Amino acid sequence: MTSASDRAKAASPRSLSGLLPFLRPYRGRIAAAVVFLIAAAITTLAFPVALRSLIDGGLGLSGSPAVAAGASSSAANGARVMALRDHFLALFAVGVALGLFAAVELVSSQVVEPQLYGHSTGLSPLSVVVAAIFWSWIWGPIGLLVSTPLTLCLVVAGRHIKGLAFLDVLLGDTPALSMSERFYQRAMSGDHEEIVAAAHTYLKRKSFARYCDKILMPALQLASADLGKHTITPQQQAMVKSTIARVIESLGTDGCRPTRRSRRGSVLDETSIGTHLRLQREDAMGKWQGPVVVPPGSVALCIGLGSMRDDLVTELLVRILRTQDIDARHLSLDDLDRGPPPGASTDGVAMVFVVTAAPADEWARISDILPGLRERFADAVFVGLLSEGEFAPADEALDGVVRSFEAASAEAAARYSKTPAS
16 A cells, blocks of 8 residues: 555656656757747747737728728728738738648648658558548548547458458558569569669668678579479579679679670570679679789688579678678689689788588588688688578588678678678
């Protein structure tokens, strides 16, 4: 049981002091809201006074000398014009106030509130407006008040009842297809321009590494699944490969974009998308993908084990690291067997990424080449970029293991003192 003193303390305004720590971070917004509230209150109180003064002084001329003396209509009209001119500022202020009220109400009800309520409740902005019109037509003002809650109930029912799922699609703000599904769908039709436009919008908020993790790679998994089920034709497969290559080319940094000469071949002729992209980048940057003589510890080698998926993931990793101003280079096992280029720096490599999509199947091969690589790049850190799942031998043999482009970006940023992709 609470005592009388506890109830008295709870009733005291001082009991609200516990809210101060939560309000302090928003003190600027609170101060601005108070200022605008006071301005709105003053405007609301002053508006009737100004309107009455305008009507009494400018429009009501019954007490004016010209009207009282029975002057002609032209004289009376002239007196009214002179009175309106004397009260022009008041008339202008009233007009501006009415215009502001109308504009703010229109913008608030048709733009701000649908966006605010739509994203906070799970309704699309258009459905908020349509629901307000529909329920107002059915029940009048009461329908307008309950339009958002009723429509939200329909959307929630659509999310949890299979037979009503169409309501969530029609009224909700959740896209019918995920971003990776839309990517794959547009790649099937060869619409790379639409994919690139959506990617640029996404990259304004997120990094290229996250784009590859969340959209590009899942879309490739969808394509691989359909290919395994033989649900796409060879022509569609070629279209998907060509579209993906063109998208990655368009999203690359300036050094990774193809030259005009390499752009002429718009059809992907190589079996591997990664090999195609690497060759185009070498056309733009040179055979060794950069200078041969480099400062000590400035290069990151990304080594693919030869499968088509490994080649693509390795090339994507190179492009992601280059967006962080890291001198990343894509090498194959055949390149390593041929040895370094003449005059190359022996201490230029600080990090080696070993990329494999199937570590269990390819681990024997990795075990064979790893000792030689460690001897050749004695000062380098070896990191494995593996597919999803745990693989204990890799954790034991390598200096680090990552399973996403974002994690690889963070590892490289820590090694080269760069800003990680975010």
